[in-house]
Amino acid sequence: MRNHKSTTAITLSFVVMLLTNCTGTRPDNLGIRTGKLLDCPKTPNCINSFSDPSDKEHFRNPEPYKKPTSEAMDILKQRILSFPRTKIIKEENNYLYVEFTSLLMRYVDDVEFYFDEKSKLLHFRSASRLGKSDLGVNRKRIETLLKEIEI
Numbered sequence: 001m002r003n004h005k006s007t008t009a010i011t012l013s014f015v016v017m018l019l020t021n022c023t024g025t026r027p028d029n030l031g032i033r034t035g036k037l038l039d040c041p042k043t044p045n046c047i048n049s050f051s052d053p054s055d056k057e058h059f060r061n062p063e064p065y066k067k068p069t070s071e072a073m074d075i076l077k078q079r080i081l082s083f084p085r086t087k088i089i090k091e092e093n094n095y096l097y098v099e100f101t102s103l104l105m106r107y108v109d110d111v112e113f114y115f116d117e118k119s120k121l122l123h124f125r126s127a128s129r130l131g132k133s134d135l136g137v138n139r140k141r142i143e144t145l146l147k148e149i150e151i
Contacts, residue, residue: 024129045134046127072151
């Protein structure tokens with residue numbers, strides 16, 4: 001009986017550790033640098049409007065916007081916060097940095113939005129913190145966030 005309890009406790013501890021240790025470390029190199037967002041890594045778990053358009057794995061067109069930047073950002077923030085397990089980490093006049101956390105494994109994706117006021121384009125970068133593949137989660141998230149958004 002004692003052995004069974006010990007095994008159960010170890011298993012439970014392992015599951016808790018597994019479910020809480022997939023967050024990784026928050027990057028310290030994000031943000032707008034020389035008018036753009038950081039490039040995607042070579043891994044397929046990233047989408048970026050600044051990637052080369054011939055890079056079908058990472059590129060998606062930026063989203064045009066017509067409203068004043070502050071109003072467009074408020075609309076985007078409302079849409080973002082309608083998603084579960086989201087946390088706005090940084091907000092500036094034309095920039096948002098948000099963490100999205102998966103339900104089961106607690107993987108964290110770092111998602112950035114940059115409202116380029118000169119071109120009136122909303123740029124973005126969405127990347128998994130850990131691993132190689134995201135099974136298309138980052139692309140699907142961006143597509144869902146930007147679908148029929150009136151900014």
